[in-house]
Amino acid sequence: MKTISLYDKLFKVAVYVFCIVVMVITGFPLFFLLANSFKGMPEYMKNVWLFPKHIYFGNYQAVLKPSFLRYFLNSFIVSASGVMIIFVCGSLMSFAFSKFNFKFLRALYFIVIAGMMIPIHTTLIPIYTMSNQIGTYNTRIGLILPYVSFNLPVSVFIMTQFFRESPKEFEEAAMIDGASKMLFFRKILVPLSASAFSTVGIYTFLNMWNEFMYALVLIDATEKKTLSLGIRDFYGFMTVNITAVLTAILVGSLPVLIFYFVAQDKVINGLTQGAIKG
């Protein structure tokens, strides 16, 4: 009985055409970066759209220098240590908020969660002046701590919700077996919450990796700059050499892109969940 009408077929085709158009718009820049990173400027001027006729490695030579790799290292140090601090401080706080029954904790929880509503830009000037006063201006730790602070509310929110949903039986069983509260936290609660940690980790890591405004204000020395600043500086003194700039953008985005292609669902989930909650 079931026949596919002409109308249905047309609809199907239309949907595919639409998807392909969107694919070109969203995917084209990556193709463009990739193709043009292997062209020298003369070829770029003649042939923008297609793959290079002569493979040219000069751009990569210009980008992959110690000075540029330094930015990677800095971004990595800042983001990784930021995530580590968030994991430790955030999970401990969430543990207290979810498994302890004291009145003042509820109030504190709301104060911390309210931090999600504070636009971080409004704290820029005081943090700048304070970092000058306490001498953390131009240091990585001076950047890491504010990052941790801004990402803490979302992280605590996600983790507290997750901890609250963990079955009570586990805790009771652990108590009966004579485990202390801390032991239960370390040996049972944390291992059980891997998915919450991965959401928090991915979201906050990418946040810190891509952050721009605070890095711009708090870091001045070239050897301490993060990738966002580095790409911008590179663009600043390479303006005419467009293909080199494109290569820098590609290389700078590569770690995140590779991670995305490896663990796509995790990345998408981490980014969207983190943002909805935040």
Next chain:
Amino acid sequence: MAVNQIRSMERKKLFWLAIVCIVPGLLIYGFFNLLSICKTLQYSTLDWNGMNKGLFVGLKNYAKLLKDPRMSGAVAHNLVLMVTSICIQLPFALFIAMALNSVTFGSKFFRTVFFLPMLFSTVATGIMWQLFFDPMSGILMKFLKVFIPGMKNIAFLADMHKAMPAILVVICWQFIPFYMILLKAGLANIPAELYEAATIDGANRWNCFWNITLPQMIPTLRTSAVLSMVGSLKYFDLVWIMTGGGPQGATELMATYMYKKGFVEFEMGYASSIASVMFVICFVFACCFLYVTRAREE
């Protein structure tokens, strides 16, 4: 008696344990978030260049702010950003999500590509699009010339009337994928029986969309809308990289104006009052957000 004593001792131990768990995080949070907000509010009452002692001027900064045409322009641009975010990004995102849902072959591949714009950092996106928009060597101009030969070069980012639309295009490019994923998750939650029942009753696709998809998607759309509202009020990075608020303030936002006042013109007190206004506006919107999501949960 003894049992009670043990219990209260136990409780005291737990109390201190809770304190120990909380303190490290709370110190960082309290110092950088809570204290900083208070300081911003305090600075906003000063006439201060960041170096000297600062002179208390009360609410004069706010009075000046009310009359500042650059500030009102910035607020207007933020509102434009907000409206386009909601009126352009969300419908597009919904269409793409629906298309993705009805594609059977290669839907995973399409999703992979559709999400790509979210993976570039804002700095990378901004510089890349700046190069695309370039009047001489930019590919957008070259692309247009294929269709309209002999077209004059347009400097998108240097033209007062074209800079804002150009920025909006980039923002849409960057954020539509994000809302697409959100809305796609919402679409997956609509029970398939609804569509089956409607088809049996003779409804076509159009009816299904208006009478099933859209009403069922309202909660997700509402969350997305508020999310994009709050996001567009504090927008900074992309605009700062692409135009720096120019040409002639055509793309100035509250955040870029604050940055300029504070770190270019060194009017830290005045900049703090802009920050305080931003804080209040964002806070009000965020409270609405909480209200909306609460209403949804109940």
